Amino acid sequence: MVMRVEHEVHQRRKGRNFGILGVLLAFILIVFGVTVAKIQTGGFSEGFDHVARPGMLPVEEESQ
Incomplete structure (x- = not known):
């Protein structure tokens, strides 16, 4: 067997x-x-796709 x-390269x-x-x-890894x-x-949340979603709208109180 030849060694x-x-x-060096x-x-x-x-x-x-x-x-x-x-x-x-x-x-x-980073x-x-x-x-x-x-x-x-929770950094990934709704709204990154620029679409209005009902879950993100402020809750309005019902007036009678």
Whole structure:
């Protein structure tokens, strides 16, 4: 079996690839964390689609 030594360029590329992997994973975790936080606090509510909904109108008292 022939043992091959990895070239220096490949070692540097591997290091850069792991760095990019780390940055992408950090970005995914940040987006996921913000999404979970907004769902838990009720940040996603009605009205983002710019449509008037009866549930969002103020309640009017009936006058007799």
